[in-house]
Amino acid sequence: MSFLSEVQLKDKFAPFAAFQAGLGFVPNLVRAQTLLPRLIEAQAMLESAVRLREGAIPRVQKERILLIVAAERQDTYCIALDSKILSSVGLSDVQIDGFLADYRNVDLSESELACLQFCLKLSRHAPSLCSKDIDALRACGFADESIFEAVVVTALAVYRCTLSLGLGPEPDFGPRKLPSTRIDQQRGPAPHGSLSDSHEAAQRKGPYVRAPYLSPKAFSPFAIVRQSHGFIPNFFRAQTLRPDLLEAELEAVGRILLPEEALTRVQKESILLAVSAANLNSYCVAMHCNLLRGLGMPSEEGDQIAVDHHESNLSVADKGLLDFAVKLGTRAQEFSREDVINLQAVGFTEEQILECVVVTALNNFANTLQMGLGIEPDFAPPAVFEENKVHLADAVATPIDREGRMHLVDVLQDLDAELVAQAQGGKLEAFEALVRRHTQLIYRTLMAMLGNPADAQDSLQDTLLNAFKHIGGFQGRSKFSTWLVSIARNTALQRLRGRKNLESLDEPEREDEGEFRPRQVRSWADNPEQLHSKSEIQQLVEAGIVGLPAKYRVVVVLRDIEQLSTDEVARELGLSVPAVKTRLLRGRLMLREWLSPHFTASTRGAVK
């Protein structure tokens, strides 16, 4: 009996038929997910595409990868299952026992052995993977297609092991004899590099394999991703060598993450964030922080979950959910039925627990793919996470010290920190110095939101008074300037509410807005700035910006005039980076339309 209840599904249930056809039976690992059949559909899609479909790596080698990763993770369920499947593709029991006893001493070619060593390292030490490992594969004759497939098969192996250790299915077959030495101790060379080695970090720069351009028009899943995420993450763009695998993966991700019948989207994204952070995966941390922001979670809360969710504002139950996921995602061998019972005790249903296990497995699948392919980040990860990463590496390696990790949040570098501490102690001179340092930022934020200099100047005074009133509550979880902008935003919002025609800053982009296309196609003068005086240009730009809808205006002012990075703008406005990019492009294009008549090659004379 697995950790969770099972229900009867019809034998005609398509994924069961697919497992039956592909493997000759339906594994208990699959039956353990019958409470939410869409999760079985997701696994069937992944297994069909990655394991069963013919590709660059022969099926028998894929089965070896799945088995060696299961053995490295000491997953007795998967070892028994995958041994049986390996025998079904032509290996004898004696060969399989020999392979498990010491994979280096069986009759494998140099390239097969190199591939297994690479996959083991990816499974065991993914953060230390670097371009040298890829070079080693290439030296053995591996083309990009084979490297890509080795990474994806390893990711599938990690996915299945996480499922198996989290669901505790009944064995399908009798246990296999395990080697006396652990697989990771059999490996010869130590992994290349370490987290603190900057030279190795530079070598880690990806992407490691080719990724041909795939247009959303030609590949409809990309169009769907763009619609749901607002952009196409590099995570998916980096996998275009095999559009068929990518399509299966996107289908599986959709089935696992989008429905809200058990856990909510926010809960699932929080799981993905916390487990990615524990796996030291900056790419996925940045991604899920952004997605959570898009779902309405404040930036600081996402950052806090990345560094230590115990100190976040999540409910006690949700913190328990993340504890469960982090343990399963990083220390699965310690995981047991008791963890499931504990989660039930704080109110989670079996369906929710099942979904948490599958989301954690998906997270480990994604983390493995990202590190194995060296996928470049779409956005910067939270500074607090990066600064604490080395400490977090220790924290992951050793039992979690809550006090120690709580302290980590406070090490965020902020040049204002000393003045803030003095101001919090009541020193007015320190507060005045801070205020003078950030007046322009506050004023521009107010001007961007209110679109009117008189209102902005009045609100500047209110903002400064509000800032002093609340400075005692500033905990240093964000930069002081970010906190000041949030005070300015709230002050401006109060004033906007008093207006009859309230301009919305928060409404999402509408479909028809996506169609905004530039109309002006006349080229501009080579040096358009020389057509008008500086003050004329300033007047033109200010009039153009004031004429923008507020939600575009505020992004353009902070990004192009205040020159914050896209990520900083997103944090300061509590938006996702893709939302900022969309608004910024529209705002810039509207300004371009406005400025065009004044800067085309034939333009002469004063600004009207």
Next chain:
Amino acid sequence: MITCDEFFAEFADYMENQVSPEIREELTLHLSQCRACQVLYDTSLKTVKIVTESGSFELPHSVSDPIIDCVMAKLRKERS
């Protein structure tokens, strides 16, 4: 070659130099052969430059100083 719609879909990231080498190559090829997109790209870059260098919405010290002085005076008065 990619279409103008496809170019426009990648336009924001291209402007910010945030596309992969493969995509950049496609977009640059399109740009070299499409006058309309070339104008769009060139004028958009010039827009950003003009806006960035305009010094817009700068609050002169002659305006900001009295506001800050007034706030500090209020706070000192409350303190005493």
